[in-house]
Amino acid sequence: MYSESFQYKLKGLRKSHGFTQLEVAQELKINHQNLSHYETGKREPDLETLAMLADFYGVSTDFLIGNGLHEFHGFEPESNWDGIKIRTKDFPQKMKLARTIKGQSQLDVARALKVPRSTLAKYELGQLQPSLETLAKITMYYRVRADWLLGLTDTTDTLEKSHSVV
Secondary structure: OOOOHHHHHHHHHHHHOOOOHHHHHHHHOOOHHHHHHHHHOOOOOOHHHHHHHHHHHOOOHHHHHOOOOOOOOOOOOOOOHHHHHHHHHHHHHHHHHHHHHHOOOHHHHHHHHOOOHHHHHHHHHOOOOOOHHHHHHHHHHHOEOHHHHOOOOOOOOEOOOOOOOO
8 A cells, every 4th residue: 555655665766776866857857856855755746757757767656656566567668758648648548447347436436445526537537636645545446557547558467466445
């Protein structure tokens, strides 16, 4: 489950690769101060930035958000930041597809995730992005990988373990 470990994973990955914050920010074309805030837990990245960070470090978004998945499960970095931004726009459609396959209403899912139905509707319409904690809950509820929801992989493997939404 997502926890404050995101910030520590992100900082640890950067340091283990021998990069400074400035180098990572320049490579990804993101604000240096934003990256610093991600690493200190003062701010969360949007979904596109989460995808770019995972791709840059060669890890899955599931690993970054703390789904307990420490393997890569077919994730292959593509080093194409613009392509990632385009693919993450599939998130709303994949949210709706996962709900439809599960045969549940927005209200059922919203209750399970403990978010207002209107919030879930905004996720499915692309008007709002979930927090990293909510993204982790969504992946566990639907038993899909965040990498699939964000369009980073076509692999539709489900999560191996049964998780309950907290």
